[in-house]
Amino acid sequence: MNILITGGTGFIGSALTKHLKNQHKVTVLSRHPSSAQKQLGFDVKIISCLNDLNDLDPFDAVINLAGEPIANKRWSKRQKSRITGSRWHITSTLVQLMHTSNNPPSIFLSGSAIGIYGRQGNETIDESFTDHHDEFSHQICQRWEELAEGKPDNVRLCIMRTGIVLGTKGGALKRMLPPFRFGLGGPLASGEQYMSWIHINDMVKAIIFLLDHPTANGVFNLTAPSPCTNQEFTDALGKQLERPAEFRLPRFLLRLLFGEMADLLIYGQRVVPSRLHEHGFHFCHSRLDEALASLLARPKTK
Template sequence: MNILLTGGTGFIGHRLMSHLRPHHQVTVLSRNPNKVYQRLGHDIRAIASLDELENLDRFDAVINLAGEPIADKRWSQEQKDRICQSRWQLTRQLVEKLTAGRQPPRVMISGSAVGFYGRQGDSLVDEDSNPHPEFSHEVCARWEQLAQAAESEHTRVCRIRLGVVLGAEGGALKKMLPGYRFGLGGPIGSGKQYMSWIHIEDVVNLILFLLEHEECSGPFNATSPEPVTNEHFSQSLARVLSKPHFARVPAWAMRLLFGEMADLLLTGQRVMPVRLQQAGFHFRYPTLDKALKETLNTPQGR
């Protein structure tokens, strides 16, 4: 396939490239093509702007993973705008280019997140569950709506609602590890809130699965079939690292440090990958212990 990829130098995109490169021709869209070459090598094409393309007819597939990290900074109004526009503007531009041609890509796989559902307590959540209206839902709902506009008789659209992605080289786990390795790890708030997680290799494999299975379209929960509470996750991580588990970060401290953004960590969703499993996708790392052991025993930058 000839594939256009956004977010190719990010946590997921970098790992995905190692699987795409041997079998497909990939063009990476990035504001900094030099960064693409430094991170991914000079054997791929990098473009700085969609303005370099009249349309997307030359591509068989588009994979859209770009976006400002949602949990990296306190949510000022300026940061909220960056989070929204980094997703919405690019997705809108991609769809405009895609629909401008006569032979558009056969598939567009576009990122989203389980934040689409908002806070859900301990209820089991599938792709048809009603969302709770809040900022994370607003971001994801508009993001998905813009991507879905590419759907036509020629192009199918898959929207992947990512949970917490586990990998040694980036994401939430990399930020958590220093504290746990010093024996200071522990649950956040009550610890009863659910975490829907997924191993990064399963993220890559499900993207490849959706590329190849032409019957797949619509929303897909990109989470393992074993969501766990924050306390369970914390205990498992400490056990795998052979570290004590006694610290706890109170909810008030999280809100003092991070404001509204703390709600992402203090509330959660118990998300199930129903449509992926119905489509026949099999998880390589369905259980948390297996995922953590593999992640923590693998050299970074694999």
């Protein structure tokens, strides 16, 4: 297949690209073509702007992962605009290009996040859940998904509602590791909020699964089948690193440090991947302790 990937230099996108380029022809959209070429290799084609394309006829599939990281900065008005615009504009442009194509890609995998559900306490949430809590994370994803759903009727669409992706090369875990390794890690706020996570290898595997299975369409939660509370995650990470993890950050301090963005840390969702299971997907890392061990275990010495 000839595959176009947006967000191909990000944490998830770069891992995905490195898998796909061995079997497919891959083109990646990047604002920084030179650094993207060095990062991904010269067997990946780089384009700098979707406006350089008149249509998407050359491509068999589009994987849309682009978006300003949601949890890297405080949510100022300007940052909120970056977060929404980076997702909405690219998705809208891709859909427009599909409509101008004589032979549009047959597959469109478009990103979203479990933030669409909003804060949901302890209730178990799968793809059939519709009683969403209206807050910024929900508003981002709702419009993001609506734009993707505007694709042509003959294009198969999978919307990927991604949870917390665990890996050492990016994402939440990479940011958490330094304080935890110094014994300064601990639960956030009450610690009772749920974290719906997925190992980076299963994330890549799930995207390829959706790409390769023609019966897969609609919304999919890309999370492991065993969500955990923040306290459980903290305990598991401390145990894996053999460090104490009792340095609790109270709610008021999270609000002081991160403003409205602290909502992502204080609240959560207990999300399960029902539709992936229904389509026959098998996780390699379904338990948190095993997932962390696979990422962080020290090499054995002879």
